[in-house]
Amino acid sequence: MVSVGINFAGPSRVGTDLAEELLELKRERNAVILAHNYQVPELQDVADFVGDSLGLSYQAAKTDADVILFCGVHFMAETAKIINPTKRVILPDLEAGCSLSESCPPDKLAQFLQEHADKNYYVIAYINCSAGVKALADVICTSGNADKIVRSAPADRNILFVPDQNLGAWVMERTGRTMDLWHAVRMLADEVCSTEKMVTFCRESPAREIIVVTEAGLLHRLRKEIPGKTFIPGPTDNCFCGECRFMKMNTLEKAYDALLNMEPEITLPESVRKRAEKPILRMLELSK
Numbered sequence: 493m494v495s496v497g498i499n500f501a502g503p504s505r506v507g508t509d510l511a512e513e514l515l516e517l518k519r520e521r522n523a524v525i526l527a528h529n530y531q532v533p534e535l536q537d538v539a540d541f542v543g544d545s546l547g548l549s550y551q552a553a554k555t556d557a558d559v560i561l562f563c564g565v566h567f568m569a570e571t572a573k574i575i576n577p578t579k580r581v582i583l584p585d586l587e588a589g590c591s592l593s594e595s596c597p598p599d600k601l602a603q604f605l606q607e608h609a610d611k612n613y614y615v616i617a618y619i620n621c622s623a624g625v626k627a628l629a630d631v632i633c634t635s636g637n638a639d640k641i642v643r644s645a646p647a648d649r650n651i652l653f654v655p656d657q658n659l660g661a662w663v664m665e666r667t668g669r670t671m672d673l674w675h676a677v678r679m680l681a682d683e684v685c686s687t688e689k690m691v692t693f694c695r696e697s698p699a700r701e702i703i704v705v706t707e708a709g710l711l712h713r714l715r716k717e718i719p720g721k722t723f724i725p726g727p728t729d730n731c732f733c734g735e736c737r738f739m740k741m742n743t744l745e746k747a748y749d750a751l752l753n754m755e756p757e758i759t760l761p762e763s764v765r766k767r768a769e770k771p772i773l774r775m776l777e778l779s780k
């Protein structure tokens with residue numbers, strides 16, 4: 493049984509089946525509903541397609557829908573927008589982010605590439621990254637094709653693999669190809685070198701939300717000692733999307749409200765979208 497959303501602007505939901513209302517609204521909006529494999533069952537049940545982010549985005553491209561309701565995390569909805577520029581893309585909860593994606597902000601990557609221009613990096617980006625990072629990449633990879641994509645990289649180029657250092661290290665071992673890996677810790681590395689310093693840094697930082705790459709025990713301590721701030725676990729070996737709290741932020745109620753109000757909407761400057769599409773197309777070409 494679903495509860496009544498307090499910001500609901502339409503007719504009363506009491507005694508109604510919200511899933512049915514959502515499907516009715518979907519028809520009115522000429523929308524297609526996509527749900528990532530790791531979304532809650534209620535959302536998978538109302539979805540037209542369930543799958544991984546890239547597969548879903550291409551499924552949507554084959555439809556004549558005007559609107560995509562993407563039940564997943566932010567970078568996935570951005571990927572849908574990159575591939576479906578003429579469709580409006582709606583995400584149930586804008587806060588459904590991805591700490592792995594956020595560990596590599598586009599401006600930091602751009603700065604890094606500029607500072608290391610002599611390396612002439614060939615940038616391979618795991619798909620769990622923002623549109624801004626995709627726009628800076630030469631090619632995208634998924635966990636399924638990372639091996640193939642790395643093997644096909646030009647032999648005379650240095651490779652920078654972003655943002656997942658664990659996947660990067662694994663692929664390096666499999667392919668024997670040396671790569672520089674983007675470290676999530678880069679953001680904090682200059683400031684922090686011990687546990688006590690990390691706690692002090694988090695307490696004194698003006699940031700309200702802090703990505704912390706550490707073991708669960710320290711996260712517990714940080715949350716207890718600094719209750720006014722949000723600590724987001726950074727990508728580690730334990731970052732498993734099936735258990736991701738961001739994935740679970742989307743609910744049937746939020747999906748309904750988002751489609752009703754047509755927000756939050758994902759928009760991208762066309763120049764970024766175009767640049768972000770190129771490395772996706774290259775990946776598709778290389779993985780044929």
Ligand code: SF4
Nearest residue numbers: 590591731732733736
């Ligand atoms: S588990 Fe990690 S990589 Fe997967 S969506 Fe959540 S934060 Fe991102």
